[in-house]
Amino acid sequence: MDIYLILGLNVLNGVASLFLLCVGLAIIFGMMKIVNLAHGEFIMLGAYATVVATNAGVNIWISMLVISPLFVGLVGLVIERFLIRYLYGRLVDSMLATWGLSLLITGIVTTIFGNTIKGVQTPLGGFQVGGYSSSYYNLFIFAMALVVIAIVLVVMRYTRLGLIARATMQNPGMSAALGINPDRVYMLTFAAGAALTGLAGGLIAPVSGITPGMGAAYVAKAFITVVGGGTAILSGSLAASSLFGSIDQIGSYLTTPVYGQVIVFTTAIILIRLLPQGISGRFFKGQL
Amino acid sequence: MTKNTALLAQLAALVVVIVLIALVPGYFEIFTVMQLTLFASMAVLALSLAFIWGFGGILSFGQTAFFGLGAYAYAVAAINFQDSTPAIACAILVPALFAVALGYFTFYGRISDVYFGVITLTVTLILFNVANSTSGQEYHIGDAQLGGFNGMPAVPTFNAPFDPSTPLYPEQGWYVTAGALVAVYILLRVLLAGRFGRIVVAVKENETRASLLGYDPRLIKLVAFTIGGAIAGLAGALYVNWGAFISPNAFSLSLSAEIIIWVTVGGLGTLIGPVIGAVLIEYIVSSIGSQQVVNANLVLGAVLLFFVLLLRRGLVPSLQLVVVELWHRARRAPRPKAEPSAAATPAGSK
Amino acid sequence: MNETIPLIRTENLTMRFGGVVANDNITFSLREMELRCLIGPNGAGKSTFFKSLTGQQIPTSGSISFRGQPIAGKLPHQIARMGIGIKTQVPNVFNGLSVREHFWLAARRKSMPKELIRTVDEILDLTRLGDVADRIVGTLSHGQRQWVEIGTVLAAKPELILLDEPAAGMTDEETFRTADIIRDINRTRAIVVVEHDMAFIRQIAKTVTVFHQGRVLMEDTVDAVLADQRVRDIYLGKKVAA
Numbered sequence: 001m002d003i004y005l006i007l008g009l010n011v012l013n014g015v016a017s018l019f020l021l022c023v024g025l026a027i028i029f030g031m032m033k034i035v036n037l038a039h040g041e042f043i044m045l046g047a048y049a050t051v052v053a054t055n056a057g058v059n060i061w062i063s064m065l066v067i068s069p070l071f072v073g074l075v076g077l078v079i080e081r082f083l084i085r086y087l088y089g090r091l092v093d094s095m096l097a098t099w100g101l102s103l104l105i106t107g108i109v110t111t112i113f114g115n116t117i118k119g120v121q122t123p124l125g126g127f128q129v130g131g132y133s134s135s136y137y138n139l140f141i142f143a144m145a146l147v148v149i150a151i152v153l154v155v156m157r158y159t160r161l162g163l164i165a166r167a168t169m170q171n172p173g174m175s176a177a178l179g180i181n182p183d184r185v186y187m188l189t190f191a192a193g194a195a196l197t198g199l200a201g202g203l204i205a206p207v208s209g210i211t212p213g214m215g216a217a218y219v220a221k222a223f224i225t226v227v228g229g230g231t232a233i234l235s236g237s238l239a240a241s242s243l244f245g246s247i248d249q250i251g252s253y254l255t256t257p258v259y260g261q262v263i264v265f266t267t268a269i270i271l272i273r274l275l276p277q278g279i280s281g282r283f284f285k286g287q288l
Numbered sequence: 289m290t291k292n293t294a295l296l297a298q299l300a301a302l303v304v305v306i307v308l309i310a311l312v313p314g315y316f317e318i319f320t321v322m323q324l325t326l327f328a329s330m331a332v333l334a335l336s337l338a339f340i341w342g343f344g345g346i347l348s349f350g351q352t353a354f355f356g357l358g359a360y361a362y363a364v365a366a367i368n369f370q371d372s373t374p375a376i377a378c379a380i381l382v383p384a385l386f387a388v389a390l391g392y393f394t395f396y397g398r399i400s401d402v403y404f405g406v407i408t409l410t411v412t413l414i415l416f417n418v419a420n421s422t423s424g425q426e427y428h429i430g431d432a433q434l435g436g437f438n439g440m441p442a443v444p445t446f447n448a449p450f451d452p453s454t455p456l457y458p459e460q461g462w463y464v465t466a467g468a469l470v471a472v473y474i475l476l477r478v479l480l481a482g483r484f485g486r487i488v489v490a491v492k493e494n495e496t497r498a499s500l501l502g503y504d505p506r507l508i509k510l511v512a513f514t515i516g517g518a519i520a521g522l523a524g525a526l527y528v529n530w531g532a533f534i535s536p537n538a539f540s541l542s543l544s545a546e547i548i549i550w551v552t553v554g555g556l557g558t559l560i561g562p563v564i565g566a567v568l569i570e571y572i573v574s575s576i577g578s579q580q581v582v583n584a585n586l587v588l589g590a591v592l593l594f595f596v597l598l599l600r601r602g603l604v605p606s607l608q609l610v611v612v613e614l615w616h617r618a619r620r621a622p623r624p625k626a627e628p629s630a631a632a633t634p635a636g637s638k
Numbered sequence: 639m640n641e642t643i644p645l646i647r648t649e650n651l652t653m654r655f656g657g658v659v660a661n662d663n664i665t666f667s668l669r670e671m672e673l674r675c676l677i678g679p680n681g682a683g684k685s686t687f688f689k690s691l692t693g694q695q696i697p698t699s700g701s702i703s704f705r706g707q708p709i710a711g712k713l714p715h716q717i718a719r720m721g722i723g724i725k726t727q728v729p730n731v732f733n734g735l736s737v738r739e740h741f742w743l744a745a746r747r748k749s750m751p752k753e754l755i756r757t758v759d760e761i762l763d764l765t766r767l768g769d770v771a772d773r774i775v776g777t778l779s780h781g782q783r784q785w786v787e788i789g790t791v792l793a794a795k796p797e798l799i800l801l802d803e804p805a806a807g808m809t810d811e812e813t814f815r816t817a818d819i820i821r822d823i824n825r826t827r828a829i830v831v832v833e834h835d836m837a838f839i840r841q842i843a844k845t846v847t848v849f850h851q852g853r854v855l856m857e858d859t860v861d862a863v864l865a866d867q868r869v870r871d872i873y874l875g876k877k878v879a880a
Contacts, residue, residue, distance in 0.1 A: 493732035
């Protein structure tokens with residue numbers, strides 16, 4: 001029985017991590033139709049921000065929850081101004097340029113910090129379920145996923161900014177005619193997506209290996225989740241991360257973590273083939 | 289230039305290239321010859337993407353899937369048969385069949401460009417993961433141990449056709465690899481000049497119009513994609529022959545990125561451009577690797593960004609434009625209306 | 639050939655996009671060698687109708703048959719091979735290919751290698767594009783691109799030709815010539831033309847079908863249609879009087 005409880009906790013944790021890792025990408029892709037292949041490097045930058053700040057003596061919670069999102073959000077803002085805004089409507093070029101960007105960021109981080117960096121301790125400690133152990137940090141990740149869902153929901157549905165963002169995504173020309181500056185909306189959206197990605201990077205910093213190349217491990221996972229989820233940012237990425245996160249954990253439990261990934265990727269490809277509009281295109285049309 | 293003089297000029301260029309290839313082992317040390325052999329095998333890989341992306345409009349983010357499959361197919365077959373002749377055939381056939389399956393799945397499923405990119409990327413990752421997890425005695429195909437992340441060492445290199453007792457010297461390996469590069473190049477040129485080539489380009493230019501004229505875009509893309517897969521597989525075999533070794537890194541995303549950089553730098557929509565791009569970039573990467581001052585990723589990323597943002601046409605088409613411009617200036621003739629050829633229109637800029 | 643089987647026939651053809659009914663229960667029939675004009679204001683469902691006929695979309699319900707064979711649900715290239723050619727409303731050409739290559743690609747399916755070159759030359763003549771035969775179509779003017787597309791459709795030698803606003807953006811002289819060409823082609827095959835230019839329609843049409851709000855409003859001779867009060871009403875402000 002205990003094993004199923006632990007497996008359940010792992011599934012919850014897997015789903016929550018995947019959601020956190022892909023929600024920033026979902027916002028950028030869903031709203032701006034920019035395929036950001038440097039998404040993995042945004043995660044990596046978030047993780048580095050937390051590690052560097054914590055090692056410099058900053059409280060780890062402040063590093064993860066404040067410094068990482070702020071830093072990566074700022075990086076996103078700069079990148080949007082100097083690169084992304086020239087690429088709107090040029091889908092293939094945006095993919096190529098962001099791939100170049102991902103290599104560039106990896107190269108810069110390697111040049112500054114080398115290939116390895118001293119990680120940070122996982123805070124909060126662990127607990128026992130029968131013969132198995134788990135950590136409170138996993139529960140914290142789950143709680144953070146709920147917080148992010150709440151923030152996105154509230155911002156998008158109940159604030160002026162969210163309304164403007166939704167309107168601009170639906171019809172940029174029309175909202176420009178209403179006096180909204182789409183340029184600024186895109187800039188802020190990109191920065192917000194980057195900040196959420198930075199937060200995810202900070203949150204996984206204590207539980208994953210930190211290297212300049214770590215982003216590559218996440219970018220494909222985040223992408224298939226977003227594409228599998230479809231255009232509805234919240235319901236789509238939630239549904240897809242629930243599906244893929246569960247499959248990943250259960251598949252890894254039944255086989256090995258490597259095959260767990262293979263099973264997830266294969267499922268994703270079949271899903272994209274069957275539902276080209278993503279899960280939300282089929283089941284949650286027109287929702288957030 | 290009339291068609292005939294153009295053809296003659298091309299034949300003359302071909303003769304020059306063949307002479308140069310023949311001269312290489314006499315002029316360079318063995319290390320350099322090996323280096324050039326590696327570059328030539330990478331150039332074959334570049335041609336595979338140059339064809340499907342530049343002329344077929346199919347942007348595969350996972351061309352390494354076919355390269356890696358070709359390399360592993362060659363290694364497994366070469367170890368089992370102890371003869372490279374059938375192994376090379378396997379290296380072409382296995383990725384081609386895989387391309388048929390993947391292409392059927394995606395093109396007939398009407399998957400859009402972005403999703404196609406995501407799927408090819410994901411497929412490559414799957415293969416990478418699978419190849420990595422094959423360490424242990426139980427993972428073998430016939431006599432060939434797959435070796436997990438360590439890969440397969442001591443793979444037999446090329447031998448004289450159907451004569452395993454006569455392995456090729458590195459110089460002969462160079463001739464085979466450079467010869468394969470020239471052969472693939474000519475094959476693609478002939479293909480593109482003919483009926484099929486025009487139809488492939490037509491589908492790239494306007495799928496709807498092509499289908500309204502009775503061409504099945506799915507089938508045309510499938511065939512083009514398969515040809516690209518077969519060529520990438522051949523490149524895989526050439527690569528294994530160079531190093532007598534294969535590891536899961538053949539499936540790596542960074543190599544996938546490099547192929548895209550070669551094509552972008554050299555010039556999308558040309559064949560010679562990506563070949564030049566591959567040699568140039570690989571030369572730069574290997575020089576960086578030996579001196580450890582700047583990071584290779586940093587340079588590759590900066591190069592890709594530079595070309596996408598500032599020199600979207602790539603080196604060869606840009607150079608062509610400059611030459612044409614100078615030619616007209618020299619003759620003091622007024623420049624005719626800009627006539628970008630099909631080759632100079634990047635598929636992605638539409 | 640059995641005269642009772644129409645060249646193309648739709649029965650209760652309906653196309654819905656979400657809540658919008660673009661084509662509502664359209665029953666339409668065209669004889670071999672007929673020349674028919676479709677008119678109707680923007681949004682009447684003419685282009686949608688063409689898209690269903692050519693397989694670019696699958697109708698929500700209803701049937702389409704081409705010489706008695708059902709074609710609804712077939713793919714565009716399959717329908718094209720059966721002999722339906724279309725010039726779409728928005729110029730739909732291969733911007734990176736030359737004019738000659740367009741005609742070659744279109745003619746290749748029907749013509750033997752020997753006649754292929756002749757067909758291409760004939761079409762170049764007909765469309766008066768001989769001077770720009772080797773130019774890349776992307777560099778041509780809008781009017782020339784219209785001719786490229788018309789020529790491409792003709793080069794494929796289809797049994798049924800659908801022309802969606804062939805004269806749009808043409809000069810009066812060109813429009814006149816287009817009408818001439820259409821009448822000429824009509825000697826050997828059937829044509830359906832969508833146009834707004836009433837002068838053009840008077841020049842070519844015998845029978846006119848009027849689309850309005852996704853339905854067939856009426857179908858009659860050109861004079862009867864243009865005299866009809868309902869047609870005048872829906873075209874109010876347009877050049878019906880011309």
